[in-house]
Amino acid sequence: MSSAQKQFDLHWLTGQFRDPDKESDYRSSIKTRVRHESRLAWVLIAIVFGMFTITDYSLLGLTGEYYLLASMRAVVVSLCLVLALVLGRRGDYNRNRWLHLLPLLIVATGILLIVPLRPESLSSQVTAAAVAVLAFFLLIPNLLTVAALGCLYLSVGFIAAVMLFTGLSPAEIVRIVLLLIMANIVGYCALLRLEFLQRKQFALLHEERQQNRDLVAEIAHRKSLEAQLRMVAERDALTGLDSRSYFMKRAEGLLQRSCSEKTPFCLFMIDVDHFKSINDTWGHTRGDLILTKIAEVCAQSLRPTDVIGRFGGEEFIVGLPQTSPADAQVIAERLKMKVAELPEKEDMGDLNLSVTVGIAVAHDDDVDLEALITRADKMLYAGKREGRNRVIMCEQGR
Numbered sequence: 565m566s567s568a569q570k571q572f573d574l575h576w577l578t579g580q581f582r583d584p585d586k587e588s589d590y591r592s593s594i595k596t597r598v599r600h601e602s603r604l605a606w607v608l609i610a611i612v613f614g615m616f617t618i619t620d621y622s623l624l625g626l627t628g629e630y631y632l633l634a635s636m637r638a639v640v641v642s643l644c645l646v647l648a649l650v651l652g653r654r655g656d657y658n659r660n661r662w663l664h665l666l667p668l669l670i671v672a673t674g675i676l677l678i679v680p681l682r683p684e685s686l687s688s689q690v691t692a693a694a695v696a697v698l699a700f701f702l703l704i705p706n707l708l709t710v711a712a713l714g715c716l717y718l719s720v721g722f723i724a725a726v727m728l729f730t731g732l733s734p735a736e737i738v739r740i741v742l743l744l745i746m747a748n749i750v751g752y753c754a755l756l757r758l759e760f761l762q763r764k765q766f767a768l769l770h771e772e773r774q775q776n777r778d779l780v781a782e783i784a785h786r787k788s789l790e791a792q793l794r795m796v797a798e799r800d801a802l803t804g805l806d807s808r809s810y811f812m813k814r815a816e817g818l819l820q821r822s823c824s825e826k827t828p829f830c831l832f833m834i835d836v837d838h839f840k841s842i843n844d845t846w847g848h849t850r851g852d853l854i855l856t857k858i859a860e861v862c863a864q865s866l867r868p869t870d871v872i873g874r875f876g877g878e879e880f881i882v883g884l885p886q887t888s889p890a891d892a893q894v895i896a897e898r899l900k901m902k903v904a905e906l907p908e909k910e911d912m913g914d915l916n917l918s919v920t921v922g923i924a925v926a927h928d929d930d931v932d933l934e935a936l937i938t939r940a941d942k943m944l945y946a947g948k949r950e951g952r953n954r955v956i957m958c959e960q961g962r
């Protein structure tokens with residue numbers, strides 16, 4: 565049996581969940597309904613019990629016996645109304661289970677007291693007792709165990725009262741016993757079935773809610789995985805800049821747009837000079853830090869409309885839409901200067917941190933990003949050849 569099934573396993577005798585926590589959850593979930601229905605049931609029972617004073621009057625008249633009976637009914641009715649009020653506010657199968665038993669005992673006692681007071685109307689009292697047993701089980705909201713206790717008290721008490729106060733023959737008493745046993749069995753089985761059905765319904769609802777919660781959690785998990793995957797695909801893990809592929813995608817779009825809007829577009833290839841010797845001298849961790857700082861400086865110096873990515877190793881790539889060649893030159897010079905002024909290199913002795921920048925300018929009908937990159941790359945290597953730490957722009961006429 566799976567743990568979920570075990571959790572919703574029901575006791576065959578009481579119809580309750582075997583798992584106390586689950587049973588407590590169920591009882592809490594029906595608390596409001598139980599309070600409302602209990603109040604209604606006990607008000608109705610008080611009215612019905614009280615109305616029998618009219619039949620008592622027609623049978624007995626205004627005799628001492630009638631007054632005794634009427635007073636007893638008045639006490640029972642008052643107690644039922646008080647308990648209806650209390651149950652309406654504090655009724656709870658979890659905490660005040662025995663409060664639900666109290667009105668059953670009071671009404672049962674009322675029924676029992678009628679036996680010695682009016683032994684001549686025993687046949688109608690037997691019917692009333694059997695009906696009361698069924699009502700205890702089926703009409704008054706209660707736990708099966710509590711209803712069964714109330715009915716046991718009524719049935720045993722009724723048989724005892726009959727034996728003590730009516731002088732019926734043993735055969736007639738056996739008939740009454742059988743009738744009450746039958747009423748108890750029918751009521752018990754019906755309420756047991758009801759308890760099973762209600763708890764199974766609760767269990768199904770609970771399971772459905774759990775499945776919904778699992779589904780929501782699964783969706784959130786998948787979304788976060790998707791975001792992580794997107795992050796891995798779009799971002800360079802070391803610098804946080806666009807990855808090469810994501811840069812290409814974005815730059816492609818910007819280049820197309822510049823072409824259709826006939827606005828200038830420039831591309832930088834930036835390479836850190838003598839980076840191998842930085843790694844060799846200060847180690848790869850320091851080299852990584854320098855790369856991160858250069859990336860930061862570059863990203864901060866650009867406009868939000870520009871795109872920057874890590875092209876590979878110690879090489880960065882920048883796309884600048886709506887930027888004239890003259891402006892591109894100024895921006896590249898500024899980037900170069902800012903890298904040279906990086907504070908991170910201050911404790912690195914005589915390190916002269918510098919970058920070489922190759923710039924390519926897109927022409928009006930130039931939509932080939934790869935070709936633009938190749939041109940910028942050529943400028944970059946021209947700059948390297950010419951001694952590094954410089955900005956080289958390709959000739960306007962390709």
Ligand SMILES: Nc1nc2c(ncn2[C@@H]2O[C@H](COP(=O)(O)OP(=O)(O)OP(=O)(O)O)[C@@H](O)[C@H]2O)c(=O)[nH]1
Nearest residue numbers: 835836837838839840841843848851852877878948
């Ligand atoms: N720390 C670090 N080093 C890297 C990374 N990617 C590439 N490198 C190193 O960068 C160095 C690049 O060296 P080269 O291609 O010879 O170029 P260079 O030394 O910068 O010389 P020039 O480009 O000609 O000025 C290599 O030693 C790579 O191992 C990285 O992510 N972190």
